[in-house]
Amino acid sequence: MSKPKVAFFDFACCEGCQLQVANIGEPLIDVLDIVQVVEFREVMSEKWDGEFDVAFVEGSITDEHAVERVKKIRERSKILVALGSCATIGGVNGMKNSFQLEEVGKYVYGESYKFFPTIHTKAVHQVVKVDYFVNGCPIYQSEFLTVLKCILQGIPYYVPEYPVCVECKLNENVCMYDRGLTCMGPVTKAGCNSWCINNGNICYGCRGLTINPNTEGFKEVLKKYNIPEDFLMKKIEMYNKCKELDRS
Amino acid sequence: MSKNISINVNYLTRVEGHGNIVVEVKDGKLEVCRLEIVESPRFFEAFLRGRSIYEAPHITCRICGICSCGHTLASIQAAEDALEIKPTEQTTLLRKLLLHYEQLDSHILHIYLLVAPDLVGVPSFVPLIKSNPDVVRRALRMKRLCNELCDILVGRHVHPISAVIGGFTKLPNLSDLEEMHKRLLELKHDVEVTVELFSKLTFPEFERDTEYLALVNDEDEYPLLYGDIGSTDGYRVSKYEYKNVVNEFVVPYASAKRTKWHRDSYAVGALARFNLNHEKLHPKAKQAANVLNLKPKCINPYFNTVAQIVECVHCVEDAIRIVELLWQRGINYDEIVIPDINELGKLPQRAGEGVGAVEVPRGLLIHHYECDERGILRNANCVIPTNQNTHNIELDMLKLVPEIITQSQEEITLALEMLVRAYDPCISCSVHMVKINFK
Numbered sequence: 294m295s296k297p298k299v300a301f302f303d304f305a306c307c308e309g310c311q312l313q314v315a316n317i318g319e320p321l322i323d324v325l326d327i328v329q330v331v332e333f334r335e336v337m338s339e340k341w342d343g344e345f346d347v348a349f350v351e352g353s354i355t356d357e358h359a360v361e362r363v364k365k366i367r368e369r370s371k372i373l374v375a376l377g378s379c380a381t382i383g384g385v386n387g388m389k390n391s392f393q394l395e396e397v398g399k400y401v402y403g404e405s406y407k408f409f410p411t412i413h414t415k416a417v418h419q420v421v422k423v424d425y426f427v428n429g430c431p432i433y434q435s436e437f438l439t440v441l442k443c444i445l446q447g448i449p450y451y452v453p454e455y456p457v458c459v460e461c462k463l464n465e466n467v468c469m470y471d472r473g474l475t476c477m478g479p480v481t482k483a484g485c486n487s488w489c490i491n492n493g494n495i496c497y498g499c500r501g502l503t504i505n506p507n508t509e510g511f512k513e514v515l516k517k518y519n520i521p522e523d524f525l526m527k528k529i530e531m532y533n534k535c536k537e538l539d540r541s
Numbered sequence: 542m543s544k545n546i547s548i549n550v551n552y553l554t555r556v557e558g559h560g561n562i563v564v565e566v567k568d569g570k571l572e573v574c575r576l577e578i579v580e581s582p583r584f585f586e587a588f589l590r591g592r593s594i595y596e597a598p599h600i601t602c603r604i605c606g607i608c609s610c611g612h613t614l615a616s617i618q619a620a621e622d623a624l625e626i627k628p629t630e631q632t633t634l635l636r637k638l639l640l641h642y643e644q645l646d647s648h649i650l651h652i653y654l655l656v657a658p659d660l661v662g663v664p665s666f667v668p669l670i671k672s673n674p675d676v677v678r679r680a681l682r683m684k685r686l687c688n689e690l691c692d693i694l695v696g697r698h699v700h701p702i703s704a705v706i707g708g709f710t711k712l713p714n715l716s717d718l719e720e721m722h723k724r725l726l727e728l729k730h731d732v733e734v735t736v737e738l739f740s741k742l743t744f745p746e747f748e749r750d751t752e753y754l755a756l757v758n759d760e761d762e763y764p765l766l767y768g769d770i771g772s773t774d775g776y777r778v779s780k781y782e783y784k785n786v787v788n789e790f791v792v793p794y795a796s797a798k799r800t801k802w803h804r805d806s807y808a809v810g811a812l813a814r815f816n817l818n819h820e821k822l823h824p825k826a827k828q829a830a831n832v833l834n835l836k837p838k839c840i841n842p843y844f845n846t847v848a849q850i851v852e853c854v855h856c857v858e859d860a861i862r863i864v865e866l867l868w869q870r871g872i873n874y875d876e877i878v879i880p881d882i883n884e885l886g887k888l889p890q891r892a893g894e895g896v897g898a899v900e901v902p903r904g905l906l907i908h909h910y911e912c913d914e915r916g917i918l919r920n921a922n923c924v925i926p927t928n929q930n931t932h933n934i935e936l937d938m939l940k941l942v943p944e945i946i947t948q949s950q951e952e953i954t955l956a957l958e959m960l961v962r963a964y965d966p967c968i969s970c971s972v973h974m975v976k977i978n979f980k
Contacts (some may be wrong), residue, residue, distance in 0.1 A: 305583050307545040309606020315650070316688045316698065319681045322670060330667070355583065385603045388588035397587040409582050431606065433698040474881055492696035492703045493710030494880045497599060527592075531600070 297346035297445065300332035300368055301376075304352030304359050305386055305414070309431040310377030311351055317434055327445070345370040348445055350423075353379040353386045353535070354415040367421040372444060375417045376437075378430035382501040383416045383535025385430070390414055390534045416535050425450055430499035430532070433485045453483040454504050457496050461487035469495050470518050477528055479514060480506040498532050544569045544946065548954050562957050564942060567627040571946075574938050576931055577959060589762045589921040594620045595706055595881060595888065601908065601923065605967055606699045607650070610643040610691065611901030612908075613704050614766065619908040620706050622895025624916070631873055632708040633766070638863045639694055639704060640765050641856040646687035646698055647902035648811070648849040648856075651965045652735070653680035656846045660742045676738070679731055686728045690860075693717050707880040707888075718868045725864060730858045736829045739850055744843045745956060749940045751840065751933055752804045753813035754786070756900050763814075763821040763855055765900040773816050773838055774803050780898035783907050787924055799932040802923075806933040809904025809926050811848035812839060826855035831972070836881070842937050843963045849902075872877060890916040903927055903965050927966045953980055 301311055311333070315321070333339035347369035354360055367373055378384035389397055390413050398406030417423055418467030427440050443450040453459075457478040461468075463488050469476035478490065489496055515522060546566035565573035585604055589597060598616040602609040614636055621628065628636070653676070654666050663669060670677050688698050694713060696702030703710040713721070756764045757771030770786050771777045778786060787800040802808060815822075819830070819837045830836070830851045835844060881888055897908040904926030911920040937960055945953055 307603050307606040307609070309603070309609060312606045312699055315654075316684065319678060319685060321681065322677070325667070325670070384659065385588075385600055386583050388592075388600075389584050391591075392587060397584045400587040401582065401584050402588075411582065411584070430603065431697070472879060473887075474879065489702050493877070494696075494702050494705065531592075531596070 294324045295368040296327060296343065299328045299347045299349070300330070300341065300345045300370075301349045302332075302351065302363075303416040304350065304363065304380070304417075305355040306352030306377065306379040306384065308351065309457045310380075310429075313431045314349075314437065317438075324340050324441070335341070343369075347372045347374060348372045349376045350417050353383045354412075354417065354420050354439060355386060355389075356411055356532060360412075360420055363417060363420055369507070372424045373417075373421065373441070374425040374444070375423045376401075376427050377432050378428065378499050378500075378501070378532060380417045380424075381426045381428050382532060383414050383419075384499075384532060387450055387532070387534035388530060390528060390537070413538060414535055419535065419538055426452055428452060428482060428500035429485055433488060435486075436484050455483050456503050456506070457481045457483050457485065457487050457490070457500070459483055461490050461496075464491055466490045470514060473518075475515075475520050475524060475528065479511050480508075480529075498529065502529070502533055502536070543743075546950050546953065548950065549959065562938075562954075562961060564938070564953070564957065566942070566946065569946065571939070572944050574695070574935065575943055576935050576938065580971055586921045586923060589910075589918050592918055593912060594623060594916045594918050597908075597910060597918065597921070598705060599700075602700050604923065604925075607647055607967055608643065608901045608903065608906070609907055610639050610695070610698065610704070611698050611899055613701050614640060615897040615899040615906045615908040616902070616910075617704065617706050618767070618897030618899060619895045619910045620897075622897065623893035623910050623912055624706070624889050624891060624895070625893065626707055626889060628708065629873075629876055631867075631876055634863055634867060634972065635694070635709060635712075636704070637766050638860055638867075639691070639701070640901075641860040641863070642687055642690045642694065643698070644856045644902050645764070645853055645860075646684065646691065647965075648853050649683045649687060649735075651902075652846055652849055652853075653683075654740070655962055655965070656959075657742075659955070659962065660744070666703065679734065683728060683731045683735075684725050686731075690721055690724055690728075691949055693721055705878055705880050710878050710880050712872050712874055712877055714872070717869075718864055718872075722861065722864050722868070725857060725861045729861065732853050732857050736832055736850060736854065739847070740832050740834075744841070744847065745959060746841065747843060747937075747941055747944070747960075748840045749842070749937050751936070752802055752807040753816045753838070754802065754807050754809050754905060754929070755814040755817045756898060756905065761817050761821060763823075763859070765814075767898070768897065770905065771817050772802060772807070773813075776803065780896050780907070781897065783898065783909070783924065787907075787929060800929045801932065806936050807929065808842070808933045809929050810845055811843040811852050811902070811904075812842070813904060814900060815839070815848040815851060822851065823855045823858040825858050826851050827971075829854040842934075842960060845963045845965065849965070888916075890914065901926060903967050925967075927964070930964050930966065933959055934966075 374380045440450045460483050474495050476495040478496040480502050481498045482500040482503050546772040559874035563575050596615045601616045602613040604612050658665050691698035694946050695704050753773040758768035759763045769777050786802050816838045835847045887911040892914040894911045899906050907924040909922040912918050
């Protein structure tokens with residue numbers, strides 16, 4: 294059996310998720326034994342014009358050129374994987390959607406803003422069909438390898454539906470709310486092993502909201518700790534602003 | 542000589558981000574020569590407005606995955622400057638350590654995975670797995686080691702977790718220091734072998750005199766985390782005057798924001814730092830510079846990679862010194878910072894303006910913030926190293942092409958690609974870069 298042909302593509306993002314893949318280090322050599330990486334612009338000059346068995350797409354879609362490009366990649370790919378927050382939920386790039394596009398352009402580029410045509414930031418699945426999601430900003434390497442194994446075995450990967458709090462409790466962290474902080478853990482999809490809280494920081498919600506967040510319960514938590522709801526909304530906007538496009 | 546050449550490298554590979562090289566030669570005359578940046582802008586500076594200044598490091602480190610610790614440190618410096626927070630000595634030491642880890646990580650990626658394939662004539666590191674397995678294994682091992690060092694110190698390298706305004710949300714314990722020390726010694730060995738390996742490889746010969754810019758200060762230490770802005774043309778100004786240094790301007794064919802100070806262009810990065818501060822390098826790094834035949838003022842841009850190798854020696858030696866010093870002094874755990882975006886008003890807040898200037902792997906990085914009395918950002922500006930280098934790269938190309946015009950189109954293309962790669966451009970972080978409308 295020939296090795297599955299794998300490619301990596303990047304759209305508007307920091308390319309940190311590709312870097313997380315490159316950062317896996319020596320075990321990558323073993324992965325390269327079972328798949329053939331045919332395009333990975335960040336580290337390879339090789340290009341490929343055939344069909345991809347698996348295409349990893351990183352970054353969010355922020356202009357018409359990107360819309361066309363991702364559609365073409367979709368046509369050429371059997372399986373398309375959204376890699377990282379920018380691709381799965383729009384990521385921090387989505388914060389742009391809180392402003393008028395013209396105003397944002399003028400702020401950064403002055404009158405030259407017309408040279409930078411931009412559209413509302415979109416996650417990849419808001420433009421083309423996505424088969425697998427690897428959440429996180431950046432992606433969590435062990436989750437990436439799990440998803441890769443699922444893809445190669447032809448089975449689905451289920452993103453955990455429970456919140457980060459579940460993993461955080463298992464890691465025996467002191468709850469951030471008990472430390473007087475507002476944390477996005479209760480409404481954020483798990484799967485990162487509560488990475489940030491383990492390192493003393495709060496959860497910023499980079500993996501996106503849980504599918505069915507317990508908003509009423511969460512409001513009670515906020516009330517208990519005397520935290521105004523609008524502060525929380527501002528926090529949700531950092532990563533989840535693109536979600537509004539689903540409703541429009 | 543009459544010769545027609547048309548080079549159009551669409552999506553330059555083995556760089557961070559998207560760039561094109563366009564060269565047109567007609568009847569032996571160079572007509573078009575430019576580096577186009579086709580990265581989709583992300584408008585960070587615009588959407589930072591309205592967010593808490595305490596969130597700025599978390600957001601702006603997402604400008605670039607590869608210099609994410611450097612962006613964090615520049616952002617923290619700018620915010621602390623605005624909020625009038627002075628870091629403790631321990632915090633400064635740990636920040637220097639973090640910056641060393643990132644310089645090492647980024648330089649190693651560039652030296653081995655991005656540049657080395659060109660020097661041995663292959664399109665990527667993949668064919669080298671078979672032909673030079675030891676070299677590939679070493680490169681990946683070194684990369685992994687740097688990542689693990691960042692993991693121990695700040696939780697991870699891509700978007701560090703524990704480095705925040707005011708200090709760190711967790712501090713290394715004794716076994717962390719021991720672990721970092723052990724890994725640094727392993728890395729030191731691999732860096733020494735790297736110096737030896739690259740002393741045997743040949744870099745292209747090409748020279749163009751230009752102005753080099755880097756942080757300078759009056760201390761004995763090779764300046765990376767703070768200082769004034771210095772130039773090889775003999776100028777020195779405070780970081781607050783950065784706008785007079787970068788003098789952003791527009792080129793007619795691209796409307797790109799570019800920079801110049803006293804000449805038509807200037808360069809930042811490892812070579813600029815070496816040219817300005819070589820005397821302050823660790824003795825072992827000076828030795829490595831000798832072995833690699835790198836002498837100030839070096840005006841061969843391809844030698845930026847060599848300067849990176851020399852910096853690797855410096856960073857690994859200085860990192861070992863810092864870890865040993867911390868070990869000796871012991872860590873003060875009372876300094877652990879509790880993170881917050883200040884919604885409850887517990888943290889210092891005041892209206893203010895601040896500038897952060899840090900040497901990241903690709904050169905001078907500046908963050909500039911202005912916040913209101915509630916700590917909400919009113920204005921933000923980021924000046925990125927690649928942005929500062931673009932015009933210099935293009936002027937290099939303009940001088941280089943006529944010098945090698947008798948070579949084949951493929952050879953010229955490779956020489957140009959290698960030239961751009963030598964600057965280690967990180968185009969994805971170029972929040973100011975232009976999008977070209979293709980005709």
